[in-house]
Amino acid sequence: MSAGDTARPTEGQTLLKGWREEPALLLSIFAANAIAYLPTLLLPWLIGALVEHQGYSASGAGLLASAQQACLAASAALTGLCIHRFERRLIILLGAAIGLLSTLVLLFGSPGLLVIALPLSGIGFGLCSAGGNALIATSRDPARLNARVWALMLPWQMIIWAAAPVLSARYGLDGLFGLQAAGMAAMMILLLCASSRAEGLQNYTPAQSLPTAKLRLPPGLVVLIIGCTAAFWLRDSTTWSLVERRAVMLDIDSAVLSVVLSVGTVIGLAGSAATIWLGLRFGRLRMVTLSQLLSAFVLLSIALVETPLLYCGAFLFWSASSVFAWNYIIEMSAALDSSGRMTAICGGLVFGAGALGPLLGGVALDSSAGTALPLLIGSLSAVAVTFACVLAYRLGNGMADTPERPI
Known part of the structure; x- marks a missing residue:
């Protein structure tokens, strides 16, 4: 049998049947990606708020936002190189904790901490991205699982895009960071609830035994x-x-x-x-x-x-x-x-x-x-x-x- 045959659907496959399979895995990956994509979804309003409310120039605001994105990308890629050595759920929780703490510093700390806390939050978001995407490889049907994750991500994207302009216009950076913190807290709760049904999360072989x-x-x-x-x-x-x-x-x-x-x-x-x-x-x-x-x-x-x-x-x-x-x-x-x-x-x-x-x-x-x-x-x-x-x-x-x- 070729590699292309291993995940072919069985007879009677329906659009709804798979939602009942690997539920802990699906919700954990969704929660991780919902957190990881928050800075990207909020990016247009973040740059605008930095210019309007913090006195940054357009180039300065763009540079600061790019630093966060660069830390996110580097953290995800570097963690991916050794992700097989660690428990994915713990990586996601660690990243979410770093991201949430950094966001709280951005929300309640002095404006001068922006240049430190914003890139640091990117590291946390990158860990969430790496852990969540690594979990996809443990599925029996990665293509369909990723499709279901994105079916949940699209409404999440619409919610964030609907709330961001309103909160940014009324509260500036505090509104955006408050939205980010609330979103992360909600997804961490979802992740912990999904982890209580951890049969889907232990569906991989540790690197030490491979x-x-x-x-x-x-x-x-x-x-x-x-x-x-x-x-x-x-x-x-x-x-x-x-x-x-x-x-x-x-x-x-x-x-x-x-x-x-x-x-x-x-x-x-x-x-x-x-x-x-x-x-x-x-x-x-x-x-x-x-x-x-x-x-x-x-x-x-x-x-x-x-x-x-x-x-x-x-x-x-x-x-x-x-x-x-x-x-x-x-x-x-x-x-x-x-x-x-x-x-x-x-x-x-x-x-x-x-x-x-x-x-x-x-x-x-x-x-x-x-x-x-x-x-x-x-x-x-x-x-x-x-x-x-x-x-x-x-x-x-x-x-x-x-x-x-x-x-």
């Missing part, structure tokens, strides 16, 4: 999964960073854009539903190819179209196509490395790409009156699609079990 060969990964496949993940999220973060600027260039009203983004987020649930329904029933290579081409088509359409109607129409399907494609990338990272290291590292790359994407997008949009943007998005899409398909082919032929030298 054969040495299982901890060694083929370098070529590691390059493929990291390259695919980096290109995928650089493309998405570049597009996201230019949402407002492109809308202004196309004379799209900000209220219309806000509605489009909200509706697109709701439609994003279709990406999770599609993964839950399809799984790997048509084989890994076919599903990866389909999802990657669909995502590339939507992102290229956003970069290329020059009319408001087509631009808004393409945006409606962005979230769904990206979630659909990302679920299968995560599935491949789990198939490649059952210890959870690669899922944790790939999860950390999301935040690293988020820090670099705005720079690439700004340069592309300012170059040659914006004609470089489609070329950039097309190039990143080509790398993501090619690397993902080659990796899916190699995994489907059992290449992931061939030990070479350790990473």
Whole structure:
């Protein structure tokens, strides 16, 4: 049997059946990611509040926010390298505790502590990201599990985005940090409740009892999964960073854009539903190819179209196509490395790409009156699609079990 056959659905698989499977695992991963993504979800309002209420320049506020994102990405990636040596739930709780304490310092401490506490909170959020994503590799069906996590993450994102502008406008930084602290506290309670049903959280083999060969990964496949993940999220973060600027260039009203983004987020649930329904029933290579081409088509359409109607129409399907494609990338990272290291590292790359994407997008949009943007998005899409398909082919032929030298 090939690696691509191990997670194929049984007869009678339904959209709702899987929610009753591995509930502790699902809720724990959701809680970890809900915490880890808080600074990214609050980022636009954080920068605005730093400028308006703390007297920072735009560049200074951006630098401080970038420092937090950089610490988050570095913490997630570095922890991912050794995540197999620790109990994932404890890593998540440690990260949540660091993040919450740092947030309380930001909320009640002096403004001068911002430059210390904000990057420190990023380290805590990174630990949550690494622990949560590593848990995905312990699942019997990583693609569907990740889809269910994102089905919960999208409403969470909408709640945060609805509350952030109101609290920021009324209370400034205190409102944002209060929202962040409340969100973290709620997710820590959920994590502790899920841990009381810990049968799903102990579903992995400790590193000490794994054969040495299982901890060694083929370098070529590691390059493929990291390259695919980096290109995928650089493309998405570049597009996201230019949402407002492109809308202004196309004379799209900000209220219309806000509605489009909200509706697109709701439609994003279709990406999770599609993964839950399809799984790997048509084989890994076919599903990866389909999802990657669909995502590339939507992102290229956003970069290329020059009319408001087509631009808004393409945006409606962005979230769904990206979630659909990302679920299968995560599935491949789990198939490649059952210890959870690669899922944790790939999860950390999301935040690293988020820090670099705005720079690439700004340069592309300012170059040659914006004609470089489609070329950039097309190039990143080509790398993501090619690397993902080659990796899916190699995994489907059992290449992931061939030990070479350790990473």
